[in-house]
Amino acid sequence: MALIVQKYGGSSVANAERIKRVAQRISKTRKAGHSVVVVVSAMADTTDDLLSLSAEVSRHPPEREMDMLLATGEQVSCALLAMAIDQLGVKAVSFTGAQVGIITNRAHTKARIQEISAQKIKQAISKGFVVIVAGFQGMTPDGEITTLGRGGSDLTAVALAYAVKAKICEIYTDVEGVYTADPRLVPTARKLKTISYDEMLELASLGAQVMQARSMEVAKKYGVPLHIRSSLSNRTGTIISKEVRAMEDVVVSGVSLQKDEAKITICDVPDRPGIAAAIFTRISDAHINVDVIVQNVGRTGLNDVSFTVPRTELSRALRVVRRVAAELKAGRVLHDDSIAKLSVVGVGMRAHSGIAARMFQALANESINIDMISTSEIKISCIIRRDQAQKAIRTVHDAFGLDKLGIKPEMVKVSKPRRS
Amino acid sequence: MALIVQKYGGSSVANAERIKRVAQRISKTRKAGHSVVVVVSAMADTTDDLLSLSAEVSRHPPEREMDMLLATGEQVSCALLAMAIDQLGVKAVSFTGAQVGIITNRAHTKARIQEISAQKIKQAISKGFVVIVAGFQGMTPDGEITTLGRGGSDLTAVALAYAVKAKICEIYTDVEGVYTADPRLVPTARKLKTISYDEMLELASLGAQVMQARSMEVAKKYGVPLHIRSSLSNRTGTIISKEVRAMEDVVVSGVSLQKDEAKITICDVPDRPGIAAAIFTRISDAHINVDVIVQNVGRTGLNDVSFTVPRTELSRALRVVRRVAAELKAGRVLHDDSIAKLSVVGVGMRAHSGIAARMFQALANESINIDMISTSEIKISCIIRRDQAQKAIRTVHDAFGLDKLGIKPEMVKVSKPRRS
Numbered sequence: 001m002a003l004i005v006q007k008y009g010g011s012s013v014a015n016a017e018r019i020k021r022v023a024q025r026i027s028k029t030r031k032a033g034h035s036v037v038v039v040v041s042a043m044a045d046t047t048d049d050l051l052s053l054s055a056e057v058s059r060h061p062p063e064r065e066m067d068m069l070l071a072t073g074e075q076v077s078c079a080l081l082a083m084a085i086d087q088l089g090v091k092a093v094s095f096t097g098a099q100v101g102i103i104t105n106r107a108h109t110k111a112r113i114q115e116i117s118a119q120k121i122k123q124a125i126s127k128g129f130v131v132i133v134a135g136f137q138g139m140t141p142d143g144e145i146t147t148l149g150r151g152g153s154d155l156t157a158v159a160l161a162y163a164v165k166a167k168i169c170e171i172y173t174d175v176e177g178v179y180t181a182d183p184r185l186v187p188t189a190r191k192l193k194t195i196s197y198d199e200m201l202e203l204a205s206l207g208a209q210v211m212q213a214r215s216m217e218v219a220k221k222y223g224v225p226l227h228i229r230s231s232l233s234n235r236t237g238t239i240i241s242k243e244v245r246a247m248e249d250v251v252v253s254g255v256s257l258q259k260d261e262a263k264i265t266i267c268d269v270p271d272r273p274g275i276a277a278a279i280f281t282r283i284s285d286a287h288i289n290v291d292v293i294v295q296n297v298g299r300t301g302l303n304d305v306s307f308t309v310p311r312t313e314l315s316r317a318l319r320v321v322r323r324v325a326a327e328l329k330a331g332r333v334l335h336d337d338s339i340a341k342l343s344v345v346g347v348g349m350r351a352h353s354g355i356a357a358r359m360f361q362a363l364a365n366e367s368i369n370i371d372m373i374s375t376s377e378i379k380i381s382c383i384i385r386r387d388q389a390q391k392a393i394r395t396v397h398d399a400f401g402l403d404k405l406g407i408k409p410e411m412v413k414v415s416k417p418r419r420s
Numbered sequence: 421m422a423l424i425v426q427k428y429g430g431s432s433v434a435n436a437e438r439i440k441r442v443a444q445r446i447s448k449t450r451k452a453g454h455s456v457v458v459v460v461s462a463m464a465d466t467t468d469d470l471l472s473l474s475a476e477v478s479r480h481p482p483e484r485e486m487d488m489l490l491a492t493g494e495q496v497s498c499a500l501l502a503m504a505i506d507q508l509g510v511k512a513v514s515f516t517g518a519q520v521g522i523i524t525n526r527a528h529t530k531a532r533i534q535e536i537s538a539q540k541i542k543q544a545i546s547k548g549f550v551v552i553v554a555g556f557q558g559m560t561p562d563g564e565i566t567t568l569g570r571g572g573s574d575l576t577a578v579a580l581a582y583a584v585k586a587k588i589c590e591i592y593t594d595v596e597g598v599y600t601a602d603p604r605l606v607p608t609a610r611k612l613k614t615i616s617y618d619e620m621l622e623l624a625s626l627g628a629q630v631m632q633a634r635s636m637e638v639a640k641k642y643g644v645p646l647h648i649r650s651s652l653s654n655r656t657g658t659i660i661s662k663e664v665r666a667m668e669d670v671v672v673s674g675v676s677l678q679k680d681e682a683k684i685t686i687c688d689v690p691d692r693p694g695i696a697a698a699i700f701t702r703i704s705d706a707h708i709n710v711d712v713i714v715q716n717v718g719r720t721g722l723n724d725v726s727f728t729v730p731r732t733e734l735s736r737a738l739r740v741v742r743r744v745a746a747e748l749k750a751g752r753v754l755h756d757d758s759i760a761k762l763s764v765v766g767v768g769m770r771a772h773s774g775i776a777a778r779m780f781q782a783l784a785n786e787s788i789n790i791d792m793i794s795t796s797e798i799k800i801s802c803i804i805r806r807d808q809a810q811k812a813i814r815t816v817h818d819a820f821g822l823d824k825l826g827i828k829p830e831m832v833k834v835s836k837p838r839r840s
Contacts, residue, residue, distance in 0.1 A: 016476030023477070050496065056436030057443070057504040065506070068499035068514050072492035076470065079488035084477040086485070094488050099563055143519055 002167040007039040007157035012231040014044035023084035039157040042073025063108035074134035094132040098139035111146035116163040151212025162222040177237035180402035188403035202345040202379040251348035252400040261308040268302040268331030292374040340389035343381040362399035422587040427459040427577035432651040434464035443504035459577040462493025483528035494554035514552040518559035531566035536583040571632025582642040597657030600822035601675040608823035622765040622799040671768035672820040678761040681728040688722040688751030712794040760809035763801040782819035
């Protein structure tokens with residue numbers, strides 16, 4: 001008799017057949033006596049189709065109109081889903097973000113939720129309806145339609161789960177849950193039963209496939225428990241929550257690999273206060289995201305500063321950096337776009353020593369050289385050569401015993417990251 | 421410096437190319453100094469695509485959810501059109517029916533407009549925006565999305581034109597205007613410069629191709645002048661208004677032909693009061709539309725009652741009628757689905773005699789037999805054999821001199837009737 005929020009992504013409702021399958025699952029939950037609030041993304045491809053239409057009519061479509069356009073995608077899928085549920089003899093009603101009172105600021109295409117009135121949802125629930133809400137969208141206080149940007153449907157689900165005080169927010173996806181590593185890269189990867197918000201946030205490259213960091217942060221902030229699970233099976237997935245007792249015995253929860261970064265090094269940077277600020281302010285002004293930063297200890301009053309940026313932004317970053325280096329009278333600017341970042345993540349790290357050493361030793365055993373090292377409280381990242389990345393993630397994964405605890409992953413389909 | 425409402429149908433915005441062409445036209449009007457409110461239908465095929473999706477997920481989709489679904493079609497086209505206009509350097513803003521304050525009753529899928537708040541439109545106009553409004557849709561007082569049914573976008577345009585006190589409501593279509601007859605059937609047909617609301621209403625088969633009767637009735641009621649014209653050319657089309665002086669010289673404005681009806685005759689119906697009511701109440705209860713009704717004079721206390729119904733509903737109608745005939749102890753039920761209805765329409769008829777005779781003579785000259793005759797104040801309809809219909813419309817058209825007054829129609833594409 002719980003109140004459950006379920007969120008289905010675009011691939012779960014990609015066509016009529018899948019919508020009917022999702023309807024079956026929702027009806028089953030409802031018939032078991034639970035109240036259900038469903039958040040749904042646009043049918044897969046819909047958003048891309050709308051984006052290409054907009055590109056055909058305008059080179060710089062106004063963001064307000066983009067929101068008018070894109071918000072229709074979720075309206076279609078939520079109406080269809082309500083029909084499919086109704087067809088199964090279960091009462092269902094669909095609402096747009098605006099109708100359900102998801103009030104956002106005016107930042108079109110990347111609006112932030114300011115307020116949710118759960119009134120309309122609660123009324124419908126009390127009348128026995130399954131409530132379907134269009135994800136990814138809201139309304140400004142003066143009635144303009146807004147969208148929430150990448151991962152917006154997850155955000156809608158988490159925010160609604162908080163607003164209606166749901167027992168759990170189930171995020172349905174096409175993977176079985178969160179794994180100790182990407183099963184495509186590490187055959188011995190196993191599915192985690194539980195993981196903490198913080199670990200999920202650090203496991204960026206894994207996390208991106210099932211949920212955006214932004215929604216995770218909101219879930220963490222408001223303590224909304226999440227259940228990442230597959231819409232293709234009935235198996236339990238991975239529970240994400242604050243207090244994860246079982247975790248405490250496990251030092252490392254997962255290993256992740258990112259191959260989409262490149263490294264820039266500015267040689268011989270004068271060693272005086274404010275230099276780092278000067279460099280990274282300029283890069284930030286150019287809207288380039290910097291990930292790992294390492295500054296070597298200077299011997300001669302000159303430092304080497306290295307950092308990584310997304311590979312797609314390397315050439316743009318280089319133009320900015322070369323200009324800054326010249327102004328600062330630094331030395332040469334080097335770059336390397338054949339790197340990868342390997343990270344181990346685990347809240348248990350806080351209480352255990354020797355984690356870094358064990359990682360470095362595992363890499364050394366395979367003759368893998370470490371280029372840069374960066375650590376946080378619950379994460380250690382090493383920059384290595386990309387052509388050694390596959391070998392590296394497998395050896396580190398097994399070095400922490402992540403292959404030992406569970407059974408091997410069931411048939412898993414891991415998809416590319418996508419909106420919603 | 422006029423305020424103009426323009427309505428574009430689904431074929432005018434069928435793809436990005438056409439949307440851009442429509443944007444050009446709107447921008448030109450705006451740049452000429454006029455204020456423009458645009459009402460737009462869903463892109464051609466969109467509604468059909470959504471309908472087949474709904475049919476895939478549900479055999480009896482709830483009408484409320486149908487409205488949620490279908491309303492997205494117009495939201496897409498109005499957002500795209502606003503983008504395309506903006507791209508031309510003209511300020512434009514799109515609104516859904518709900519946003520613009522089109523308040524309807526709760527009759528989902530065929531809602532009636534109850535109230536329009538022109539406030540939001542007037543504000544945007546005063547800021548120099550072209551206002552694009554999604555046609556075919558509205559909102560109930562409690563925020564439910566509704567649609568207006570067939571011809572709904574025309575209705576939105578007419579109602580908005582009235583609400584904002586527009587100088588004219590331009591209905592863009594893919595025909596050049598209203599013709600004295602369907603140019604596909606009558607090569608000598610010419611385009612009318614003006615026509616009255618009443619004549620348009622009677623010219624059903626012509627009218628259906630450019631505008632639904634319902635919108636015409638609203639335009640007539642509120643005196644909204646209409647201009648039916650082509651979105652593919654800059655030529656003036658046909659003005660529809662109340663006072664049409666030029667019309668008075670013309671006895672007959674147009675000739676129309678309907679081939680989608682079938683005839684049913686109940687023989688030997690007892691001649692007593694209430695019999696006709698008994699028959700047609702039952703047919704109406706089955707939601708079958710009856711068009712022409714003719715009752716022959718009874719000689720022996722028994723009448724023959726004939727009427728026409730849409731051909732698609734013939735077999736359903738026959739089942740109902742046979743049951744009624746048996747109950748009334750009437751005679752045989754005959755039917756004929758190879759008929760056509762030929763009508764001449766003209767307000768001038770009121771003041772002229774001999775119109776019917778001239779029509780009958782023209783048909784007689786071609787040895788065309790008349791099966792049924794039905795007349796109204798400004799219209800005479802004859803039921804004839806369908807295989808003689810083509811010959812009949814040409815001879816009647818020319819018998820009233822409709823081929824004489826104008827030049828031949830320009831290149832005209834006449835499309836099948838379609839929603840909105």
